[in-house]
Amino acid sequence: MTTPPSDHAVHLLREMLRIRRFEEKCAELYSAGQIRGFLHLYIGEEAVAVGVMQALTPDDAVVATYREHGHALARGIAANALMAEMFGKQEGCSGGRGGSMHVFDAAARFYGGNAIVAGGLPVAVGLALADALAGRRRVTTCFFGDGAVAEGEFHESMNLAALWKLPVLFLCENNLYAMGTHIERALSQQDLPAKARTYGMPADSVDGMDVLAVEEAAGQAVASVRAGNGPFFLEARTYRFRAHSMFDAELYRDKAEVEAWKTRDPLRLLQDRSLVDAAGFAAIDAGVLLEIADAVACAEAGTWEPIAHLTRDVYTPALEGPRERRAR
Amino acid sequence: MSAAPAKRTTYREAVREAIREALLRDPRVFMMGEDVGRYGGAYAVSKGLLAEFGPERMRDTPLSESAFVGAGIGAALGGARPIVEIMTVNFSLLALDQIVNNAATLRHMSGGQLSVPLVIRMATGAGRQLAAQHAHSLEGWFAHVPGLRIVVPATLADARGMLWTALEDPDPVLMFEHQTLYNMEGELAEDAGPVDIDRAAVRRPGGDVTLITYGATLYTTLAAAETLAAERIESEVIDLRTLRPLDMETIFASVRKTRRVVVIDEGWRSGSLSAEILARVAESAFYDLDAPVARVCSAEVPIPYPKHLEDAALPQAPAIVEAVRALMPASVSR
Ligand SMILES: Cc1ncc(C[n+]2csc(CCOP(=O)(O)OP(=O)(O)O)c2C)c(N)n1
Ligand SMILES: [Mg+2]
Numbered sequence: 001m002t003t004p005p006s007d008h009a010v011h012l013l014r015e016m017l018r019i020r021r022f023e024e025k026c027a028e029l030y031s032a033g034q035i036r037g038f039l040h041l042y043i044g045e046e047a048v049a050v051g052v053m054q055a056l057t058p059d060d061a062v063v064a065t066y067r068e069h070g071h072a073l074a075r076g077i078a079a080n081a082l083m084a085e086m087f088g089k090q091e092g093c094s095g096g097r098g099g100s101m102h103v104f105d106a107a108a109r110f111y112g113g114n115a116i117v118a119g120g121l122p123v124a125v126g127l128a129l130a131d132a133l134a135g136r137r138r139v140t141t142c143f144f145g146d147g148a149v150a151e152g153e154f155h156e157s158m159n160l161a162a163l164w165k166l167p168v169l170f171l172c173e174n175n176l177y178a179m180g181t182h183i184e185r186a187l188s189q190q191d192l193p194a195k196a197r198t199y200g201m202p203a204d205s206v207d208g209m210d211v212l213a214v215e216e217a218a219g220q221a222v223a224s225v226r227a228g229n230g231p232f233f234l235e236a237r238t239y240r241f242r243a244h245s246m247f248d249a250e251l252y253r254d255k256a257e258v259e260a261w262k263t264r265d266p267l268r269l270l271q272d273r274s275l276v277d278a279a280g281f282a283a284i285d286a287g288v289l290l291e292i293a294d295a296v297a298c299a300e301a302g303t304w305e306p307i308a309h310l311t312r313d314v315y316t317p318a319l320e321g322p323r324e325r326r327a328r
Numbered sequence: 329m330s331a332a333p334a335k336r337t338t339y340r341e342a343v344r345e346a347i348r349e350a351l352l353r354d355p356r357v358f359m360m361g362e363d364v365g366r367y368g369g370a371y372a373v374s375k376g377l378l379a380e381f382g383p384e385r386m387r388d389t390p391l392s393e394s395a396f397v398g399a400g401i402g403a404a405l406g407g408a409r410p411i412v413e414i415m416t417v418n419f420s421l422l423a424l425d426q427i428v429n430n431a432a433t434l435r436h437m438s439g440g441q442l443s444v445p446l447v448i449r450m451a452t453g454a455g456r457q458l459a460a461q462h463a464h465s466l467e468g469w470f471a472h473v474p475g476l477r478i479v480v481p482a483t484l485a486d487a488r489g490m491l492w493t494a495l496e497d498p499d500p501v502l503m504f505e506h507q508t509l510y511n512m513e514g515e516l517a518e519d520a521g522p523v524d525i526d527r528a529a530v531r532r533p534g535g536d537v538t539l540i541t542y543g544a545t546l547y548t549t550l551a552a553a554e555t556l557a558a559e560r561i562e563s564e565v566i567d568l569r570t571l572r573p574l575d576m577e578t579i580f581a582s583v584r585k586t587r588r589v590v591v592i593d594e595g596w597r598s599g600s601l602s603a604e605i606l607a608r609v610a611e612s613a614f615y616d617l618d619a620p621v622a623r624v625c626s627a628e629v630p631i632p633y634p635k636h637l638e639d640a641a642l643p644q645a646p647a648i649v650e651a652v653r654a655l656m657p658a659s660v661s662r
Contacts, residue, residue, distance in 0.1 A: 037457035037633060088457075088634030099459050099633030115461040116419065117391050150390035151422070178391055180367030186390035252366045307640045311629045 009274030016046040017288045019070040035086045039100050042070035044241030047266035049074040051214025055222040061140040063124040066101035066115035077105045083295035089302030118151035125157050128166035139225045141169040147178025162199040165230035172235045179244045180252035196233030208238030209264045334515040342487035360387035361413030370415045397423035404446040414450040417466045431500040432475030443498040453506040460630035465594040467504040468601035471571040477501045478571040482546040484516045489523030506544035528575040534562035538582040541592040542568035552648035587618040588655045597625040619655040
């Protein structure tokens with residue numbers, strides 16, 4: 001007797017697979033020289049973005065880092081627009097100006113794409129402050145890595161958000177490394193929820209390789225924030241399967257460690273748990289591969305912004321009339 | 329110059345050799361920064377040095393720019409000779425408070441009691457499609473601040489030689505290494521060692537126009553000078569080497585000879601180092617000039633990601649050639 005996999009499980013699997021296949025393609029395109037600059041892959045960590053996004057509504061805001069392709073896809077930014085951005089084409093979601101590290105989509109309330117470690121946290125606090133001031137019940141989710149926890153901006157933001165009881169979900173993706181630095185060599189206190197609690201906010205930790213666990217923990221965290229209890233800190237314990245960036249020779253960790261984590265591949269864990277068989281997986285994969293192929297075709301067909309536009313979007317274009325006399 | 333045999337090396341290796349020499353020569357010297365040890369440095373500058381000198385003297389820090397730069401200041405006050413590495417100039421902004429409010433002021437605020445013998449090294453500049461948070465040239469900002477010395481090695485000899493001299497300086501020295509120079513290869517004398525950090529250098533002599541630059545744009549400028557030479561316009565190319573204090577003597581001597589001057593700077597034009605240099609030329613050498621002062625700077629835009637736009641944003645040789653042609657009398661330029 002077998003129970004068929006639930007639609008929801010298939011949805012989660014597909015979402016994670018979209019990220020996996022998108023990024024595998026990005027790595028290929030990087031080697032081919034079509035994607036340039038810094039490229040940071042999220043492969044291995046897909047369950048975190050996908051699990052958390054299930055708890056958010058379209059009204060909520062997301063702030064992410066330079067390792068944000070997964071978050072962007074899971075948030076609903078089209079693979080076409082994202083791939084065009086990777087190429088630097090003007091059809092990209094940031095008009096091609098940002099590239100891999102600076103994905104933005106105002107309509108999706110996706111506020112980057114911040115490549116200064118911990119630079120997104122204060123911005124998330126401010127987005128939440130605006131909601132609080134306007135009396136809106138929205139949640140701002142801020143993703144950041146374990147490395148960010150050492151920065152002053154992390155501590156200042158945690159304190160502000162807790163002090164002012166702002167609706168922020170601080171989502172720490174603890175993949176054990178900040179570039180080549182293991183968390184044990186970076187943080188005197190590695191119990192991150194304990195650290196967060198000292199600011200007077202509730203905190204939890206979840207297995208970041210298990211998308212169902214992430215979904216559940218994020219659901220509870222978001223519910224707490226939305227209920228007006230102030231910020232929440234959630235640690236997702238995860239691991240990046242690939243190098244930090246395309247320039248990293250990975251001299252700081254053992255292959256065996258990477259292989260051990262790969263046995264807990266989030267895709268495989270969900271597939272096993274949700275009883276998606278090989279044929280079912282192949283069917284999902286085929287659809288995903290089509291989507292990615294289409295995204296690459298779109299990006300290739302995309303156009304370069306004319307050089308005459310170089311200094312565009314440094315300032316917001318003026319509206320009609322002198323601004324001091326403009327009616328509000 | 330010495331007749332010592334030369335060896336092939338890269339800018340990266342030259343900086344590494346300078347760090348190595350400093351660690352060997354002075355037990356008070358240590359280096360700290362993000363991923364300088366185990367990872368070998370974001371630009372692989374310090375690769376191998378952890379094994380040679382150990383984790384006390386090749387010290388990995390957490391991501392805490394403000395704290396470890398400030399700790400470098402404190403360690404310098406306490407008698408150490410720290411070399412602090414910040415990965416990229418954009419990240420130095422997290423440590424701006426410590427650099428500007430402490431490192432630059434302690435000597436003065438203490439009425440001359442304290443000195444901060446600290447060297448801070450960092451990568452700077454664009455050219456690798458790293459977009460608007462990893463590619464700016466902010467060394468000109470730091471050159472605004474009294475109390476700091478700003479040095480910019482553009483050549484292998486300077487990459488090899490400036491660090492030791494900077495460590496000997498009793499005051500804070502900031503050293504800017506352009507990202508695109510690390511792979512630059514060339515010949516360096518086997519016995520290359522410390523160099524002065526006071527004087528600008530004439531990298532190409534010429535009598536028709538003075539081209540003033542520093543860092544990676546030295547090579548763009550030299551390329552432009554080649555093109556101009558084919559048109560029989562001889563450029564004198566000055567590599568500033570030190571942005572603060574400026575060696576105005578070398579600049580004035582050249583301008584008096586050529587009577588024309590162009591500054592080439594990867595920084596933005598507004599409120600910039602190029603503005604400072606040209607204001608000083610206008611203040612003190614106005615009557616030596618035969619043409620208005622000119623400059624080629626980066627476009628006033630954060631660095632965009634796509635290659636064609638990044639290239640368009642940065643000073644390029646054709647723009648330098650154009651700027652020079654515009655200064656020449658019609659009979660010479662055509
Ligand atoms: C302020 C700042 N310092 C240094 C860097 C260089 N850098 C980029 S990513 C990174 C590691 C960050 O690690 P973590 O926060 O754990 O995120 P992960 O890359 O593991 O997702 C470093 C040091 C930076 N971008 N910003
Ligand atoms: Mg990490």
